[in-house]
Amino acid sequence: MAENVVVGAGLAGMVAAINLAREGREVLVLERESRVGGSPLYHPSPEGTPIDLPRLAEYTGIDISGAVARFKAGSVVVYGEKVTVDMDAISSVVIERGPRSTSLDSYLYELAVKEGVKFEFNHPVISNDDTVKLPPDTIIATGLYFEGFDALRVPYLTSFHFVTRRKVPDEEANHVTVYHGQFTSDYAYTCSVNGIQFAHVFQRRPIGKDTLHAFTEQVFVSEGIEFDGWEQFTFPVPAASINNPRLFAGDKILAGTLAGCMESYMFFGMLGALVSGKIAAMAVSDKARAYQEFKLATSAFKGAYLMKKMGNITPHWLHRLMLLQGIPRLSEYPALADVVKRAIPGWRNCERAGA
Numbered sequence: 233m234a235e236n237v238v239v240g241a242g243l244a245g246m247v248a249a250i251n252l253a254r255e256g257r258e259v260l261v262l263e264r265e266s267r268v269g270g271s272p273l274y275h276p277s278p279e280g281t282p283i284d285l286p287r288l289a290e291y292t293g294i295d296i297s298g299a300v301a302r303f304k305a306g307s308v309v310v311y312g313e314k315v316t317v318d319m320d321a322i323s324s325v326v327i328e329r330g331p332r333s334t335s336l337d338s339y340l341y342e343l344a345v346k347e348g349v350k351f352e353f354n355h356p357v358i359s360n361d362d363t364v365k366l367p368p369d370t371i372i373a374t375g376l377y378f379e380g381f382d383a384l385r386v387p388y389l390t391s392f393h394f395v396t397r398r399k400v401p402d403e404e405a406n407h408v409t410v411y412h413g414q415f416t417s418d419y420a421y422t423c424s425v426n427g428i429q430f431a432h433v434f435q436r437r438p439i440g441k442d443t444l445h446a447f448t449e450q451v452f453v454s455e456g457i458e459f460d461g462w463e464q465f466t467f468p469v470p471a472a473s474i475n476n477p478r479l480f481a482g483d484k485i486l487a488g489t490l491a492g493c494m495e496s497y498m499f500f501g502m503l504g505a506l507v508s509g510k511i512a513a514m515a516v517s518d519k520a521r522a523y524q525e526f527k528l529a530t531s532a533f534k535g536a537y538l539m540k541k542m543g544n545i546t547p548h549w550l551h552r553l554m555l556l557q558g559i560p561r562l563s564e565y566p567a568l569a570d571v572v573k574r575a576i577p578g579w580r581n582c583e584r585a586g587a
């Protein structure tokens with residue numbers, strides 16, 4: 233039997249590989265690093281996102297609840313003013329990413345190995361020439377790396393990041409605080425899970441030391457924590473064009489962030505990656521059906537893209553007012569929470585699966 237190839241042992245790649253293996257296919261995953269868990273620059277890290285776990289399991293055939301925790305507390309610091317968020321109203325969960333045994337990446341890897349998927353580590357697929365040599369219907373799921381976008385000529389924006397992390401006691405785990413303020417036109421946060429706390433500030437234009445200083449100071453005032461040891465990096469995000477989401481590139485199938493399954497306002501990408509892994513596997517045998525599923529998965533992309541464009545020209549005072557009015561009302565008005573959730577790629581596929 234011919235081997236199905238998947239490039240990238242991240243969320244989308246592993247969900248695709250597991251689904252193909254369950255169809256009785258031979259599957260080989262090519263991964264650039266020497267292990268699963270992605271870039272050591274920003275992993276391990278806690279990531280948060282709205283996910284309906286039972287419906288996701290129904291849609292993808294994979295129950296990830298063993299690698300997911302509920303948030304104990306969530307707040308947003310809006311230009312210095314702290315507001316509590318009802319994390320359950322937006323079904324938000326926290327997930328460890330990276331190479332540790334407690335991460336979702338390790339959880340999916342173990343499952344994939346059990347299903348008979350083969351992995352070849354230290355095998356980067358970098359250039360367009362490398363990609364062309366792969367068999368038709370190869371699934372490319374290389375995530376937030378420039379090479380994949382360049383090789384397949386997918387338009388991207390560069391986003392600029394500072395991250396750092398520290399150990400925290402268990403009782404401080406599963407907390408998130410999101411920061412909006414003058415210091416970034418995007419946002420920043422601190423988040424903890426499984427004994428690590430991560431701080432992250434980013435923006436779609438270069439970040440100066442003054443920005444980092446303003447964020448560090450705000451975290452100290454709001455949470456009493458002093459972070460240091462910051463690392464700087466950039467990555468590509470599929471928010472450069474309103475038409476970014478794409479399931480196919482020539483005879484290859486795309487999945488995850490590279491396919492545009494990342495929400496273009498807040499950059500939530502985990503749910504989209506998991507759902508698009510299932511869709512990519514479907515595309516190997518039924519392209520028409522997979523295309524319809526992909527359109528549903530990314531149906532909110534354009535709205536979020538336009539919201540962000542408007543957000544970029546919204547003055548800080550209006551941004552502050554909107555956040556202070558909207559965040560406390562998430563649990564009061566389920567329709568408002570639904571708008572947030574349905575903007576996340578993949579949410580609507582899961583919603584329909586559970587209907």
Ligand SMILES: Cc1cc2nc3c(=O)[nH]c(=O)nc-3n(C[C@H](O)[C@H](O)[C@H](O)COP(=O)(O)OP(=O)(O)OC[C@H]3O[C@@H](n4cnc5c(N)ncnc54)[C@H](O)[C@@H]3O)c2cc1C
Binds near residue numbers: 245264265270271379
């Ligand atoms: C610091 C940070 C914080 C984030 N926070 C959140 C969050 O809170 N909530 C949320 O929903 N999303 C968040 N995201 C986004 C989320 O991580 C991604 O959208 C998601 O991981 C995308 O999944 P993927 O399968 O496309 O790629 P990934 O899971 O990143 O996997 C890509 C895999 O491909 C491999 N690879 C890359 N290039 C090559 C190559 N050339 N050849 C072979 N292998 C290659 C990588 O090593 C990696 O294993 C965050 C991202 C970062 C970096």
